[in-house]
Amino acid sequence: MTTGVVVLGAAGRMGQELIAAARDQRDLTICGAVVRAGHPAVDTPASSWLPGVLLSADLGSALLGADVLIDFTRPEVTLRALREAARAGVPAVVGTTGFTAAQRDELAAFARELPLVFAPNMSAGVNVLVKLLQVAAAALGEGFDLELMELHHRHKRDAPSGTALRLAEVLAQARGQALGEVLVTGRQGDAPRAAGELGVLALRGGDVAGDHTVFFLGDGERLELTHRASSRRVFAQGALRAARWLRGQPPGLYGMAEVLGL
């Protein structure tokens, strides 16, 4: 059974990576590639190896007969697209990051109608890291201070990264804290560390696909857990895996843990 995928944001860094990664997948085809209206590439081929699939600005038409929508765009674009996906009854994989709390609630509401995978990081490694953090936070306890550093390419818009916020959320939960009450995203001037604080710092530059390091800082020892993505292909492969898994699932909001069976 072949899964027909529509890629939204097809001209973007992740969109192009998805189209390239799909080439190696036998049971999955790109049946639609959608870009923003007015994009100069509209009506040009989505890829040299995808004859007949032109970049289009018409998501509604692209969704007709599709099995799954994969979105890597921007939050407001994602929410509009989910409205169309719900209308067409097409499940969706959302990789976009940078949602406000209200936008996340809006996104979650679509999961009552649609099967939805929403994951700020689709790589297998980061999702295993989430598990490791839960173990380490519980084992090391409150005697260890928690800090997190992330590094991404110079074009990234949202900061801290969606992955960093997800990792921070996992750490806060493991300590029974509300992230909003302990999160510190910068320090300057007279800014000593408060007890229970969770510092998250964002570095930007070059073409870095995405690095995340979590520090457990104790007295006399420290543990550092690092994930480095050296290619965006890992996110694309995760998204395609999620698309295949999502087909046939009941409506609901799923993460990569479910997709990967973690």
Ligand code: NAD
């Ligand atoms: P990008 O800017 O290269 O691509 C986004 C694309 O969306 C652009 O081509 C833009 O023209 C397009 N777009 C904007 N409005 C649109 C519309 N109305 N219809 C169709 N397309 C539209 O960005 P990117 O690096 O590809 O990242 C996209 C998103 O994915 C970001 O939020 C990023 O943080 C996230 N991301 C997530 C993961 C993950 O594993 N979940 C991995 C990498 C990036």
